[in-house]
Amino acid sequence: MAALTRFLWLWLPMLAVLPAGLARAWETGQADPWDWGVPVLAVAVVVGLLLARRGSAVLAWVAMGVVGPALLFCALAAGRMPDMGALPGLLALAVMGTFGGAWLRFPLPLAQGRLAAVALLALAGLLLWLGPARPIAPVPDRPKLAVLTALPLFWAEPGQAGAAPRDVPIIAVLRTRFTVEPLDDPRFLAGSGARRLLVAQPRALAPEQLVAIDNWVRAGGTALVLADPLLRWPSDLPLGDRRRAPAASLLAPLLTHWRFDPGTLASAEVRHFLPDGRLLTLSGAAIGKVLPQSGKIGRGQVLLLGDADLIDDRLWLADPVRPLDPRAWTADTPALLGEWLGAPIPGERRWMRTPAAVIAGLRWAILAGTGWAILGAMLFGRPFATKRPGTKSENRLERIQENSLTHF
Template identity: 35%
Template sequence: MIDRLARFGVRHWLLAALVAALTVLLWIAGFATTRPADNRPKPPLALMTSLPLLWSEGGIEVDLDKDAAPHPAFMRLSAHYDITPIDDLEAWAPKPKQMLLLAQPRAFAPRELVRLDNWVRQGGLALILADPALQWGSLYRLGDKRRPLFTSMLSPLFAFWGLELVLPLEDEVPASMRKIGLFHIRTVTAGEWLPKESVTTKRCAILAKGLLADCRIGKGRAVLVADADFLDAAFWEGQGMRILTGKDEFANIAMLQALLSALHDNKGLDGDFVGK
């Protein structure tokens, strides 16, 4: 009798855990499928990242225990884009007109790099956030697989496109405020794009004092940002009255959305994103 009751209790515990997990998944899906106020369908956006934007570092189990929400940057993007998280470029089947956002992604296998390059050359649109020295707060030590990737591992792809990602060493203060065209942003240890002298064909225009690169690759386009820390809510969300009024302290997310809009509409970056 006791054994039967124990088995009954275990089954109910597993069922409750499954229902809770499905509830969180549907809740997050709700952020990604909510349409704008004008009821137009949102542009599709594939997202690959090592940053804790969808789940916390502890994974779904910790999020269930703490009733956690997606990261504010993910929630903000979800209001404007139909986001599909992906974790394998080879298995990814792009939707029609789907853009790709790579935010400090994991290291890619050679075949994934080839797939990404071919997809862009055939007309794909990609926004890549590549940080040379990520300072995103973490519960885990450097080298732990659960931690966001410390430095971008896409150097072979950037070199093939004619660029090099470096970390400037002359900055005395790692945290900085910048004016990037129309946008006042705040970040930390941002990198810089430099052209590779060995590449004769210049595919990329370097803008905003090296923070941005606009690359025309075949029929497609890739916009590169030499930073990923600027997505961290600590740098843009604000405190006190700014949170109560719903206003951002810095325009980090506004700049991210503007970059995606420029990609989607095939607009140049020279006007709005030239650093002053």
């Protein structure tokens, strides 16, 4: 019975932390160890308070047992090691939480023991705040980016609540790297001063407008073209309304002139991983041999993706009010757009690859945590048998805790 009690003391903290962090990670699909930061710190403090009389070795063992399964899950679910900064960061949270909680209950042999415990927990809170990826901040030098589109990127459709000029989330992110200006007529492109152009499912363009884009690119411009063969962007406007974006791309004459491969239509929603592990979510896309397709046109460059829905925030953002927070992204779309247009957004994310990888990661994380608890129960029989003396109320509380664990 004593061995079972020791096992439960070492096993239940892991069992509390793992699903708590997974619930947050599941919202975005990111395998980010910092998603476990809050539950790790909270459980570590509670464990430190409850096991303060068991010794430093037990506290350290529990801290590693809480963090290890979460890190193992992230590695297996993403198929790659977690961010190297998150590994020591999460372990430091667990250690500071357990020892801070323990020192609150049994202060160090110092005059200001509890003050040291509070300082340690405050340091853990600071690490929890500074450790994860920070929201994107605007850069001071932002080149001009012209945007040619029929999508409602800069305004709300008529009839929507608060119909007025407003940026969709993808534009909010791009504004941190560019001076974004909507473009109504490509014939004004040459005089706009822009050297970068985003073409996202525009309306039908006249031949002279197509020629203006071609001339601008050949003169040294960079264009990112989103030409969707099966647009699914939500709209309350009736079919046939001229204010709607075209259901299929009307840029075929220009793309044919540039000799781009039309690609193969994939009508379903697809999570597409690039060779470097970054993720795009596509819907009704024309996918070529490479993504994106790239071509040198005169002195300029054109990049082509056969999907415009990918910039719809439903396909890359879990929380529409937090577009500048990379931890709320469900795909790398904003970072990739910035990079393709010449203004990278720093930061790297790991993504859960497949349901099978997630299941395997969860299985091995639980097995590893269970094995760690069993090993600890075998090694720490003596610390659980001999403990520091406490007050009568503390001894009574501990007996109640042990009885509850025994009858778990």
